Amino acid sequence: MKILVCISKSPDTTAKIAFTDNNTKFDANGVQWIINPYDEWFALVRAIELKEADPTTVIHLVTVGGVDVEPIIRKALALGGDEAARVNVDSQDSFYIASQIAEVAKQGAYDIIFTGKETIDYNGSSIGGMVAELLDLPYVALATHFELKGTTAIITREIEGGEEIAEVALPVTVSCQKGMAEARIPNMRGIMAARSKPMKVIEPIAADTLTSIVDFGLPLVKAGVKLVPADHVEELVRLLHEEAKAI
């Protein structure tokens, strides 16, 4: 069994969001970078669990980004991947990134490709579907469970107000979210082992970009909270009905 896990970096969940260069660039000054939580907690950890159940499983990691992504990939390797590839280019266009990942995936003939359901910076939820289309593979988005029965995957995905369970013959591409696995932290043995795990650097292939970021902005700040005394709950209900027109 060969699994490819797509890893992206993202700003720490508590990072202050600001922009520079006339609001055209994210201000990375002082920002702590982490493995995108969906990639780490759900995609990568589920892959590690599958390897624990079948030790012949091989896990490769792929990321698209500059040299500054390497600490993130090392941390992912400390959790449990076997080797990593970094496509040496920065891009904000999903199609361009997906094209790079698909190229790496083609070389590896993977049975399973896992991505997180989205990155917490651009919130695109697009890479998994694009990679699947580029490789002509089936795709299940927003998976909450993933089991293997021989070479068939049994995948549960979120639907409105419930879940849907499907069987898919491998190979398959899956985007992962909460429910797939429980978050782990790397242990010292994993951190030591990660230092000697192979990390390939690959130059990007030529690919188009279909979109570009014009600029960023911050949401309007709320006017301030209107407090209602605890013994006047009916006043809150009146405000919600008459003023906010929310009920």
Added chain:
Amino acid sequence: MSVLVFIDTAEGHVKKASLEVLSYGAKVAEQLGTTVEGVVLGTVSEDLAALGKYGVRKIHHVKDGALDHLDAQVYAGVIAQVVNASGASLIIFSNNVDGKAIAPRLSVRLKAGLVSGAVALPDTSNGCVVKKNVFSGKAFANIAVKTEIKIISLSPNAYKIIAGEGTAEVVPFTATVGTPKVKVTSVVKASGEVPLTEAEIVVSAGRGLKGPENWGMVEELAKVLHAALACSRPVADAHWRPHNEHVGQTGIAIAPNLYIAIGISGAIQHLAGVNRSKVIVVINKDPEAPFFKAADYGIVGDAFEIIPKFTEAVKKLKGMV
């Protein structure tokens, strides 16, 4: 040049999210001086012609039973055929569970730039620039789509449903339908409850409730408000409530009209999942809870006393007592 809207269904019924994208699509079409058409896949038990009141004039219906369950690969293939036949240059999805699976595939298939999670009408004065949320709602970005065919997926609850008059012409569309590789074996639905991502009102509770045995009064409030239930991450992690109720940065992101947070402090990760709610009410005994800074209305006090009173006041308002 026309606009094509993907009308998403579940078990033969048109989803609320589809009415939002139809309303949005009609407005975009008006902006571009063109018409809006729709596409529906699989068996439908509703009168599709009635969707005309949301502005759509023509609906392409591919009735093949192989389309009754989603296989994004098969769906993208069929929608691409409808795009080619209708000459649409802008395709609109809801950025819901199905849109997230299909739109990226269609983007690759048609080499059409995709903006996922749009929160406003596109600016078409000079090309096509679409506003979307980024950094989990902590910021927004304007994205230019550079390709001739464009795809927008609209955030659920970001655009109001506009109903008017009219009926749509429903035209059967014969497409080459691939064999699904994703074989759906079962669908588990929590019946009778309001789906969280589609809910207008969400009642959410956190650690302040002290234990799962205290959720009865939260459920009661949700019931009288016809609201969906949600919870904070510690509550889901402690298995007080199921994971599918967890809203926040790593749970589900929602944007209801009204979000009522009870006993939730409002950590930045929680706010990231709910900050697109139009009105936020916070009930917390700690006046320093950070959530009050993001709230429109608040009560500082004991949830155990406030919630039953809240429920009673809503019942009174609705003439239920």
